[in-house]
Amino acid sequence: MTITTPSLDGPAPDHGTAAHAYAEGLRAWLSARGLDPNSPALLDTPRRSLAALAEFTIGYDDDPAVHLARTFPVEHSGAPILVTGVPFTSVCEHHLLPFHGTAHIGYLPAPGAPVAGLSKLPRVLDVYARRLQTQEQLTRQVTDALDTHLESLGAACIIRSEHGCLAHRGARKPGAVMVTASYTGVFHTDREARHDILALIPLGA
Numbered sequence: 001m002t003i004t005t006p007s008l009d010g011p012a013p014d015h016g017t018a019a020h021a022y023a024e025g026l027r028a029w030l031s032a033r034g035l036d037p038n039s040p041a042l043l044d045t046p047r048r049s050l051a052a053l054a055e056f057t058i059g060y061d062d063d064p065a066v067h068l069a070r071t072f073p074v075e076h077s078g079a080p081i082l083v084t085g086v087p088f089t090s091v092c093e094h095h096l097l098p099f100h101g102t103a104h105i106g107y108l109p110a111p112g113a114p115v116a117g118l119s120k121l122p123r124v125l126d127v128y129a130r131r132l133q134t135q136e137q138l139t140r141q142v143t144d145a146l147d148t149h150l151e152s153l154g155a156a157c158i159i160r161s162e163h164g165c166l167a168h169r170g171a172r173k174p175g176a177v178m179v180t181a182s183y184t185g186v187f188h189t190d191r192e193a194r195h196d197i198l199a200l201i202p203l204g205a
């Protein structure tokens with residue numbers, strides 16, 4: 001089989017052309033694997049597979065700035081604001097297999113600064129989770145977005161997740177959990193501030 005690498009200088013293939021090539025490639029692979037791509041069970045599989053990939057990567061069409069533009073003048077205590085246990089699904093960029101878990105996301109608004117709506121932190125998570133990812137990058141992108149778009153003194157994101165590529169193939173370690181953290185601003189520089197925000201996360205979450 002000849003694999004042609006798209007030229008970096010040439011025009012990007014449009015989605016219709018790429019979708020057709022993907023479907024044809026998958027059909028060819030099914031045939032090579034001894035399966036019948038025209039069987040009723042597999043006929044629609046290339047289309048479904050591509051639709052799933054499109055859904056997994058919809059975050060490239062979204063922007064955290066849009067979600068964090070709407071803020072509210074709330075009197076706050078000067079303590080961090082945190083959403084814990086936010087479920088998410090993402091896709092590892094190495095194998096295109098899902099990883100899923102929970103995130104704890106928080107920030108410390110500057111004194112007198114408006115705050116983001118509660119739902120916006122999970123929305124920012126999804127903007128990045130719905131892209132091809134590594135967990136480290138996802139964790140960092142969430143705190144960077146909060147720093148960039150909110151008047152915050154610091155942000156924190158802790159993610160625990162199970163990777164399909166680790167659980168179901170390769171090393172095959174179902175139940176193994178990857179834990180990543182990103183701390184910016186005061187949570188990066190001040191041990192006590194980091195301790196305070198971590199203390200708000202329920203034990204074992």
Ligand SMILES: Nc1nc2c(ncn2[C@@H]2O[C@H](COP(=O)(O)OP(=O)(O)OP(=O)(O)O)[C@@H](O)[C@H]2O)c(=O)[nH]1
Binds near residue numbers: 093094
């Ligand atoms: N650091 C990090 N690694 C990841 C993440 N998702 C998947 N990986 C790892 O990416 C690596 C890719 O390694 P390769 O040796 O190129 O691929 P592979 O032969 O399929 O590796 P195995 O998974 O060990 O079979 C693997 O070790 C995965 O566990 C992630 O979010 N962060």
Ligand SMILES: [Zn+2]
Binds near residue numbers: 093
């Ligand atoms: Zn992977």
